[in-house]
Amino acid sequence: MATCTSFCGPCSERHSTKQSKHWCSECEEGICDDCQEHHKVLKATRSHILIPIAEYKSLPSFITDSQQSCTYHNEKYQQYCVAHALPICFKCIKEHQKCRVITLDEVTNNAKTSGQLKDLETRLMELLQNIDKIKKDRKANLKNIEERKELHLAQIQQIKNQINKHLDKLEKEIIQDLEKKEHQCKKSIHNILSSVEEKKNLIAEYQTNPQSIKQYASNLQTFLVTRDIEVKVFENEQYLQSLIETNQIEQVDLVIKVDPKVISILNSLKNFGSIEIKTLSSRIRLIRAKDKQAQLQVTPTKTIKDLKLILQKKITTDCENITGCCMSVNGEYFFIDYYLRRRLTGFASDGTFEYDMLLSPSYGFDITFIDEKTIAITSGDSNEHIGIDVIDTESRRKTKFINLPGRPYGITRDHDSLFVCVERRGITMATCTSFCGPCSERHSTKQSKHWCSECEEGICDDCQEHHKVLKATRSHILIPIAEYKSLPSFITDIQQSCTYHNEKYQQYCVAHALPICFKCIKEHQKCRVITLDEVTNNAKTSGQLKDLETRLMELLQNIDKIKKDRKANMKNIEERKELHLAQIQQIKNQINKHLDKLEKEIIQDLEKKKSINAKEYS
Structure with a gap:
């Protein structure tokens, strides 16, 4: 890691970079060996006293962080205000005209040899000793409190009646059993509630946007998103x-069975009882407008655990400091050679070198693709060029520059947005749809x-006129860019181009139920293929979309019914728990009352026998 102390200050002023070997506390900057000689004689x-840079870096922060310049005027401290006990610069004198002001030398000359420093050392040592004494005393007091606590607990435990101990044990066991069974029931219900709530949120998003689909989505988008939603609905x-x-989702109840021995002989008691979970048939009847005969085949989704990394290729470059790389849809590789070289290096898909492009004044830190021929590069540590360069990889020219509020580093793209790590700002988003x-x-x-959903790009007011009259685009529907940005992601994320060949979908394979481009036709020669228009023309007006809206509404209603039922069951379990706790307490009180009665009777009998004996001996 390079710090501001690592480089020579005078050399940096000459736009040269040299490692500092010394530190000047007066100048507050590093000095190299060459500049040291000039520093000594000027x-x-x-x-000024120079110290080795290694020794300066080893100083504690409360010394190195000490400011020797005025924080208000950025000027060196030169004088000292006795009244306010503050060092001041020559510009501060206006605020201290009525104060007694002396030169800073009068205060600092004997700072290292004065009795004040010696007195400070003594007081610091005394402070540490006093703190140690207080700590030792408090720890001893703490230990004494713990010992007294243990002694009193032992006394309390000794006094407790053995029979009550036995009852407390049984009570504790059955309450623990009750808590355990309650937790088991509630956990099961919570799991169902959590699951259906998650599904409700997803379905609600789908259910509230059919109008957006009809109004703003293209026929192809409508067809694709309808198919995706139908899979989710099923x-x-x-x-x-x-x-x-x-x-x-059966009704769950808690039932207590009291051990008959509890009300008989105390010594025969083995347990207070047991808690059982009783299930009742579900009272829920799902709302179903109709049972679907044709069911979609749902392909199991793969998880991250199913993926394996395989090394496919190694590329050798002469780059010195690669901080970013990316690969185009055509297999071309691009690397950023950061800081000193400040260049973009391109390689063909077979790994052969193609070209270098200078990025200066940008340092070039990270890179990502915007589309198949456009890349975005962050400027990194550059102070004069802070933002993102957008570069056309075909013409090898910078086409635009996006200013940012701080130095940008890491960058990635998600559909129409660039996400950039900006210094002191965190993750910042720049949209590709803005231009x-x-x-x-x-x-x-x-x-x-x-925004044109067919072209999948933004259009300015000037280009809108040409877009309306060109034969290839006159049938396209434009929507305001603000409305496009407000659309849910499951609409805007729909891909209308082939992910393998980057060509527009034009046909539809009936056998695989997939839209395909003209290059895909090789893999579907034996399939029944129709034009995409045959599938999408009635996508917005077909009964399928209306049916989907109905099924989404039914799903939400059924989820609400399940949630309401589970919450009611949960409340019932809590009420039953409180009832059983009251029963347990009531039985315990009855036993204690019976024991008190027996104790009183035997004491009375003892007193009676003692009185009889006394009369006999008198």
Whole structure:
């Protein structure tokens, strides 16, 4: 790690970088060996004392952090205000005109040899000794308190009646059993509630956006998102049905069975009773407008545990400090050679070197792709060029620059947004939809005002006119960019281009139920393939979308019923628990009352026998 003390201050002023070997406390900067000689002989600095840089770095922070310059005027302290006991600079004199002011030398000359420093050392030593004494005394007092506590606990324990001890033990055991069974019941119910709440949130998002789909999504997006939602709806319908079939939402109750021996002989008591979980048939009947005959085949999703990393290729570069890399859809590789070289290095898909591009004044720290031919590079530690360079990889030119409020480092892209780690700001988002796509192609930067779902790019007001009249785009529907940004992610994230070939979907494979591009046709030669228009033309007006809205509404209603039922069951369990606790306490009180009666009777009998004996001997 490089710090501000690592480099020579005078050399840095000459735009040169040299390691500092000494530190000047007066100048508050590092000095290299060459500059040391000048520092010793210059009139302004010849009286300054230099120390090895290693010794300076080993000093405690309360010394190195001490400010020798005025925090208000950024000038060296030169005088001392006796009235306020403060060092001041020459600009501060205005606020201290009525004070007694002396030169700083009068105060500091004997600072190291004065009795004040010796007195301070003595007082510090005394403070440490006093603190140690207080700690020792408090620890001894703490130990004494613990010992007295243990003694009194032992006395209390000794006094306790053995029979009451036995009853307390039985009471504790059955209460623990009651708590355990209650926790078991509530945990099961909580798990169901948590699961259905999570599913409700997902379904609610889908259910509240059909109008957005109809109004703003393209036919292809509508078709794809409808199909995805239908899969989710089917999965959740099956899940709710499985809760019924597997008895997971049966009514749960707590029942106490008191041991008959509790009310008989005390010595025969083995336990207070037992807690049982009693289940009743579920009272829930799910709302189903109709039972679906055709069921979608749901492919099991893969988890991170199913993935394995395989080394495919090694690339050798002459870069000195690689801090970022990325790969294009065509397999090209791009590396950032950071700080000193400040360059972008490109390699072909086979690993052969193609070109270097200078990034200066940007240092170039991290890189990510915006689209198949555009990359974004953060400027890193650069002070004069703070932001993101957007570069066209085909023309190898910078097309735009995005200013940021702090020095940016790591960067990644998620659909239409760039996420950047900005110094002192944290993660900052810059949207790719903010700029007009056609203008960017002309290496111009304009704010987009509209969004075309077919072209999947922003359009400015000027380009909107051409977009409306061009034959290829006149049928496209434009929406305000603000409305596009407010759409839920499950709509905007729908891909309308092939992820393998980066071409627009144009056809539909009926056998695999997949949209495909013209390059995919090789893998689907034996399948029945139709045009995408045949599938998507009626996507917004078909009964399928209406049916989906109904099923989503039914799902939400069923989830609310399950939640209401589970919460009622939970409340019933808590009420039953309180009832059983009261029963346990009542039985214990009856036994204690009976023991008190027996104790009183035997004491009376003892007194009676004692009185009889006394009369006999009198």
